Amino acid sequence: MGATIRQATVQDAAALAELAAITFPLACPPSSAPEDIAAFIDANLTEEHFGGYLADPQRTVLVADDDGSLGGYALLVSAPPADPQVAKVLEAAAQPVIELSKCYVHPDHHGAGLAAALMAASVAHGARLGAASLWLGVNDENARAIRFYQKSGFVQMGTKTFMLGTRQEHDYVMVRPTD
Numbered sequence: 821m822g823a824t825i826r827q828a829t830v831q832d833a834a835a836l837a838e839l840a841a842i843t844f845p846l847a848c849p850p851s852s853a854p855e856d857i858a859a860f861i862d863a864n865l866t867e868e869h870f871g872g873y874l875a876d877p878q879r880t881v882l883v884a885d886d887d888g889s890l891g892g893y894a895l896l897v898s899a900p901p902a903d904p905q906v907a908k909v910l911e912a913a914a915q916p917v918i919e920l921s922k923c924y925v926h927p928d929h930h931g932a933g934l935a936a937a938l939m940a941a942s943v944a945h946g947a948r949l950g951a952a953s954l955w956l957g958v959n960d961e962n963a964r965a966i967r968f969y970q971k972s973g974f975v976q977m978g979t980k981t982f983m984l985g986t987r988q989e990h991d992y993v994m995v996r997p998t999d
């Protein structure tokens with residue numbers, strides 16, 4: 821793992837959108853419709869969207885910079901969850917709690933320790949922001965990511981639903997302390 825983990829800047833917006841377009845589909849269940857995946861990317865993960873995330877004081881984007889190319893990214897959101905289902909689950913978590921909204925690694929770097937480095941940096945950043953715990957949502961069919969999050973100290977505390985196009989997907993809500 822030769823990559824450096826650093827905070828992203830607006831200069832990374834285009835590369836982040838390119839990476840997100842490759843990695844988001846990998847997190848979706850095999851039954852997802854390609855047009856729903858494409859619509860989600862258009863609505864949330866374009867260069868313009870990343871420009872907005874990077875300018876938002878409540879969001880932090882961390883990237884794994886592999887000699888100028890991005891091998892992975894994570895997005896932290898320090899705002900209360902908008903979803904009441906999640907807010908209910910998180911009542912039992914150590915407060916304050918910050919969302920690890922995205923953790924995505926290019927398939928060329930899977931199984932290589934890059935995701936673990938990104939996770940360690942995300943947890944450390946969450947702690948610096950004052951969070952006592954981090955939460956995330958992961959599709960219940962995404963076995964690789966669930967295993968990775970379990971290995972990274974997250975435990976399932978509840979569930980939530982997520983709309984991808986017209987299909988309702990089911991996510992696990994997982995939480996870990998930042999210390």
Ligand SMILES: CC(C)(COP(=O)(O)OP(=O)(O)OC[C@H]1O[C@@H](n2cnc3c(N)ncnc32)[C@H](O)[C@@H]1OP(=O)(O)O)[C@@H](O)C(=O)NCCC(=O)NCCS
Pocket residue numbers: 843844846847848923924925926929930931932933934935936957958959962963964965967968971
């Ligand atoms: C999730 C992600 C960041 C994890 O990074 P990674 O480098 O793949 O993680 P690791 O290889 O360290 O850990 C994955 C674990 O899952 C295991 N695994 C792999 N495929 C699996 C499967 N189909 N079922 C169960 N476990 C599986 C691996 O063996 C490994 O566990 P081990 O170390 O105990 O052997 C990365 O896979 C990724 O970006 N995936 C695509 C996007 C995504 O799904 N992001 C998460 C959205 S919530």
